[in-house]
Amino acid sequence: MLSTYSTADKVLLALDCIIFGFDQHQLKILLIKRDFEPEKGKWSLIGGFLKRTETLDEAANRILQHLSGLDDIYLEQLYTFSEVDRDPGERTLSTAYYALINSENHTQVAKGAYSAQWFNIEDAPNLIFDHGEMVEKAILRLRRRAVSKPIGFELLPEKFTMLQLQKLYEAILDEKLDKRNFINKVNALDILIKLDEKDMTSSRKGSYLYQFDKQKYDQKIEEGFTFKL
Amino acid sequence: MLSTYSTADKVLLALDCIIFGFDQHQLKILLIKRDFEPEKGKWSLIGGFLKRTETLDEAANRILQHLSGLDDIYLEQLYTFSEVDRDPGERTLSTAYYALINSENHTQVAKGAYSAQWFNIEDAPNLIFDHGEMVEKAILRLRRRAVSKPIGFELLPEKFTMLQLQKLYEAILDEKLDKRNFINKVNALDILIKLDEKDMTSSRKGSYLYQFDKQKYDQKIEEGFTFKL
DNA sequence: TTTGTTAAATGTGATTTAGACACTTAAATT
DNA sequence: AATTTAAGTGTCTAAATCACATTTAACAAA
Incomplete structure (x- = not known):
């Protein structure tokens, strides 16, 4: 039988953004040092949780805008990651988005809230959870998209x-x-x-x-x- | 501030499958007549809800296998749909998957549980919620994939x-x-x-x-x- | 056994696209 | 005036794509 609404499990849905930038030489991604548990102090993507009253696109924009003050950022949904133990804290799925930010606004962004920092994609640090996998997938997507759009x-x-x-x-x-x-x-x-x-x-x-x-x-x-x- | 786990909203996460088949002439999709509210009696994709203990891939396989008895079906995650009012019953997101089934097994499938029926993609009936949008997106994805894999x-x-x-x-x-x-x-x-x-x-x-x-x-x-x- | 019918199988030449490759030019500096 | 530096530019070759029509195998009918 198909599950019915009442018996179905509810889950936490996170949203993580792979933010790409370019500094005339290298592709970069923006990472933050996590200031809360679990994995406090480790590097991760910028993210948050979906609110009941917003779409994923809206959540992605909210998270990015809050971070950077930027509007009209190129954003695209990438994939929803769902390994049962991907977040050791609690069963959490995460829909990954990737964003493209132009370099004129880099400085502004990096100075924003959190200890955000740009890394070359080759020498980014290890990331928490499955964020590394997200970045890989985002690079492949960017590569395919960039030649067709x-x-x-x-x-x-x-x-x-x-x-x-x-x-x-x-x-x-x-x-x-x-x-x-x-x-x-x-x-x-x-x-x-x-x-x-x-x-x-x-x-x-x-x-x-x-x-x-x-x-x-x-x-x-x-x-x-x-x-x- | 980033949301913390405790304050974050939990949501229902559904999973809907666009099942493609081919009958020597036409691309087909498999639809069911919904036997429960809301929208009982209308045509929809085959779907279900994610369980706390499984990944999305596992859920997709479970739902398909239950429907068709088939194993080793080609399955790929498509997109997560999140309009706030997409399901009038309750806030529900849905991750869409698409599946490819070969025609030798068509009959078997269509005879399975539910009142499932194959439709040519051109003359499929109107679908509930955003399922029509899902089908459109799936066709585009299939088109791109089919020439590169x-x-x-x-x-x-x-x-x-x-x-x-x-x-x-x-x-x-x-x-x-x-x-x-x-x-x-x-x-x-x-x-x-x-x-x-x-x-x-x-x-x-x-x-x-x-x-x-x-x-x-x-x-x-x-x-x-x-x-x- | 010949002839007719049906769909399957096959190849070539023309055009377009992609890729390799090296010299000239503009503007500022000395 | 001579020098320096990176910008700007074109052609030729190879490869891929596209358009296109005839022959062949198997069976059926006369």
């Missing part, structure tokens, strides 16, 4: 150079890319605005800044265009 | 003809494919065993039967092969 742009400041974009994709995909081929490909997509402005910090010649053109992108999607990088 | 084979009997395989992929992708190109592509993958046996039901000449070679597939994966259909 323009979510990579979420990790960059509004104006960026081609090199920055390339470095970002190299970090996400974990492979070196050819400069000319990369630029050709990106230009073929025809969803960037080339600004008159140049970034002069990196060279004498200066490199042109670009902006993601969401309008154009949406319109192209409408017309059946598929992003493929 | 050989899960399509899960929907066919052990021995199948090339045409059956092609029809299946046409049903999943919802587009017509060219026979020669399809066969060339499949043969290039080199993960099928061509049997001496022929299927004589469809023509005078008869068409060769094939089998998916899991051993060979796994070995190729080992060697860095990526399935791409």
Whole structure:
């Protein structure tokens, strides 16, 4: 028989966020040192519990916003983890979300509440519970998404150079890319605005800044265009 | 502040399965007529509630096995749905799974408990709650997976003809494919065993039967092969 | 035994896409 | 004016994809 409502077990549902950032060189994740038991003092993802009155998306936004003060963060549900003993304290499931934050706001975030700290994904510390597994899964998801949707742009400041974009994709995909081929490909997509402005910090010649053109992108999607990088 | 365990709300966590089948022509899903309130008498996915002592994967297997008696069904977690009012009865979240069942076992399944019935995905009835949304999401997921992992084979009997395989992929992708190109592509993958046996039901000449070679597939994966259909 | 019927099986050439690869240019510094 | 530094740019080759039509095996009917 199907269970009926009255006999069914209720559970705690946590929500943990894998927050990705990018600092021009490396993919980073934001971790906190847990200030409560169990596993107090160890590193973990940022998380909280779902309230009865909110959806998971709302909870994820609440947790992130509270942490960073940021609105309109790219957020996507990843997976619900349910090993019976994943949290030694009490039977708790956790739905993992991943977030992409652009580097202009990094500093602000890291200074927020909690002892939050950015780590390169390669040299992040061991995490509590199954948080390590969550991070792995998030990286795989990010990798797949980044080549089929323009979510990579979420990790960059509004104006960026081609090199920055390339470095970002190299970090996400974990492979070196050819400069000319990369630029050709990106230009073929025809969803960037080339600004008159140049970034002069990196060279004498200066490199042109670009902006993601969401309008154009949406319109192209409408017309059946598929992003493929 | 992060919520602590004691103050956090507990919720009911349901689990609903989108069960896909294939009948040589059409992609199908298995639905049941609900025999309890709320929404008694309406069509819904097959589901149940998570028990405190099991993982979601285990619950999904339990629910499916109970329904069909089948073991070793392809199952994958899809998404956790959490709209506050999705179930008018009580605050209930639901993690959706999708399952692939091969047609040899269709009859057996449909004769199982409940008034379960197969529907073409195009002309399925309206479903309760957010089950329609779940089905849509499952179809999209199936479509993406089927071209990057050989899960399509899960929907066919052990021995199948090339045409059956092609029809299946046409049903999943919802587009017509060219026979020669399809066969060339499949043969290039080199993960099928061509049997001496022929299927004589469809023509005078008869068409060769094939089998998916899991051993060979796994070995190729080992060697860095990526399935791409 | 020949002929007809039905669906299965098969291959090639054209086009498009992806990948490798190296020199020139702009702007600031000395 | 000469030097330095990173930015910007194009072509050729290989591989993958796509479009496309005829032949073959098996049985049935004459």
